[in-house]
Amino acid sequence: MIRYGLILIFCAVLLFPVLVLKGCNKQSSLSSEEYQSERTGFILPQKHTTNLTREKQRGQGLYEYYCALCHGKTGEADGFNAFNMSTQPAKHTDAILMGTLSDTQIQLIIREGGSALGRSPQMPPWGGVLTDQEISDLTDYIRTLAKPGGN
Helix, strand or coil, X not given: CHHHHHHHHHHHHHHHHHHHHHHHHHHHHCCHHHHHHHHHCCCCCCCCCCCCCHHHHHHHHHHHHHHHHHHCCCCCCCCCCHHHCCCCCCCCCEHHHHHCCCHHHHXXXXXXXXXXXXXXXXXXXXXXXXXXXXXXXXXXXXXXHCECCCC
């Protein structure tokens, strides 16, 4: 009886590396996503892709940091502070409104505040905080928010 147990353990020790190697070969023939999916049904998260240029991505980061508090993260003029303002912020998703402003005018508003073009004096000037390149990147991003047909 002891001899039978020893033979069984000996066979298990010999077969275990073969089974492990067979499993490793299977993984190497699959991509990591396919292997994870096959093993657990779990698919690894994919890297977020965007069609924004590097400049527009920088502008997006600036927008989310400086502008979204009033203009909203998506430019719908629904930011946290928008409801406390006597004059509602510009709706950057409105293609008709945004179509009336040139890039130079948008940059002037960002740099010198809303009152520079007769807009809301509650729009602060960011020229002392943002560089010319950052203002240009921000303008490029703001242009991506306007939806065709206006709102």
